[in-house]
Amino acid sequence: MTNEEQNANPTPAPEVSASQPPATPAAKPAGPAAAPAAPATPVASVPVAAAAVQPAKPSVAIGSQRDPADKSLSPSAPKAVQAAVANPIKLSDQSVEEIKVEEVHIKSNAGLSEDVDAEIEAALGDISMDDVVSVAATSAKEIESGTRVKAPITKIHEDNVFVKLEGQLEGVATLHHFKEAPSEGDLVELIVRSRNSEDGLYELAVPGAAIGASDWEDLNEGDVVEATVTGTNTGGLEASIGALRGFIPASQVSRFRVEDFSPYVGKKLTCVAVEVKPEKRRLVLSHRAVLDRENEEKRVELLKELEAGQIREGVVTKLMDFGAFCDLGGVEGLIHISKLSWSRIKHPSEAVKEGEGVRVKVESIDAEANRISLSLRDTMDHPWQNVSDDYSVDDIIQGKVTRIADFGAFVQLMPGVEGLCHISELSYKRVAKVSSVISEGQDLEVKILSIDKESQKISLSHKACLTPPPKKADGKPAVAEVDEPARDLAVPSRSEPLKGGNDRKSGGESIGLKW
Secondary structure, three states: OOOOHHOOOOOOOOOOOOOOHHHHHHHOOOOOOOOOOOOHHHHHHHHHHHHHOOOOOOOOOOOOOOOOOOOOOOOOOOOHHHHHHHHOOOOOOOOHHOOOOOOEEOOOOOOHHHHHHHHHHHHHHHOHHHHHHHHHHHOOOOEEEOOOOEEEEEEOOOOOEEOOOOOEEEEEHHHHOOEEEEOOEEEEEEEEEEEEEEEEEEEOOOOOOOOOOOOOHOOOOOOOEEEEEEEEEEEEEEEOOOOOEEEEEHHHHHOOOOOOOOHOOOOOEEEEEEEEEEHHHHHHHEEEHHHHHHHHHHHHHHHHOOOOOOEEEEEEEEOOOOEEEEOOOEEEEEEHHHHOOOOOOOHHHOOOOOEEEEEEEEEEEEEOOOOEEEEHHHOOOOOOHHHHOOOOOOOEEEEEEEEOOOEEEEEEEOEEEEEEEEEEHOOOOOOHHHHOOOOOEEEEEEEEEEEEEEOOOOEEEEEEHHOOOEEEOOOOOOOOOOOOOOOOOOOOOOOOOOOOOOOOOOOHHHHHOOO
């Protein structure tokens, strides 16, 4: 057998028992170069022991050793795939090559189609994305409790009034807290009390509206509550709020002094809790604070529309020696005593009374000093307008002496119209002092001597209404002068000698002068 035949059909290696140790390969010779190979020796001449020491190395095949033509070992396809292959879906008679797939054109950065972008633009309208982002940022902000907000009413359902706050925030208030029934779309002013995290709504309160309180935990200083007056004492009113007992001092019952508290018993008053101390069981209320708050709101609104020259309706609130105060519905003005009547009066009580409704004219407004001047007499007809129609020269009328002067007496003919009766026209006798003949408040019959409408002056004479005295032969009156005390001297008399003159020393003699 040749070497080629041996290589083609190698002799199988002898089987090695499991108990026998494997053969150790021969060590490679050390050195830089391997020794030259020995000449080939025929296999037949190699003993069996030598073959066991150096067995032939089997050839190693890389990759799968199965026959690709053998389909028995191939994995089976899933049942769903097998069913789809067995029953193919017939789309149409149109071939697959003819089916056109619509191309999707991408426009937005977010990867949305043109149709979606068009819908977004239609929904936004003129609103820019910056505005949308700012609204979203505003919606994330919380509104602090106690903040006053003005918001439009979006919906009214039963006793709930819903309003739109900043951004996407919404709030709800109680309908019966409003003084006047609101409507959808109205802009109202409210106070934020708290936020309900469950439904995301802010609980709002109407300014000045009373809240319900049944325990000390529900009440804080500054809250507006509705108290029922249960009794009175010398210091004020006793009130109750649910199970809580409170007290309203006399100075906090009204804006003006109250003498009788009995009309308040049993009534419900809207008050402000000015002092709340649960540990001392002390609750002090103020009804005046609510009235002042309402009055201040009215005052601000009234000052905006109040102008000089307007005619207003008012109520007299207080009388002083110098005039009367009048409430115009939130703003108080002063009617000076000279502006109360066309006639002369000594006290405002002669013209008006407290609580009386009057019609006044606004004369001037000083907003910085908070002063308003009013006039009552300017709303009445001026008495001198028709004085020529009511009186004529030589008329004899009855008047009242209003004032006495050294030169005569003023006589009132009608309210606002006075005339002067000179001292020479009081009597046919010689009168030294007016008060010795007549007195203030006396009714006096006089005759009109002249009327000056432009200067508003009327000359009167009481002497012309008297019977003239008889005359003597020489034409002089036969009556003596009136018996009256002497006139007061212009210079009072003195018992001491007058100072000054030539009968005293000049002082020059001390230096040798003789004057």
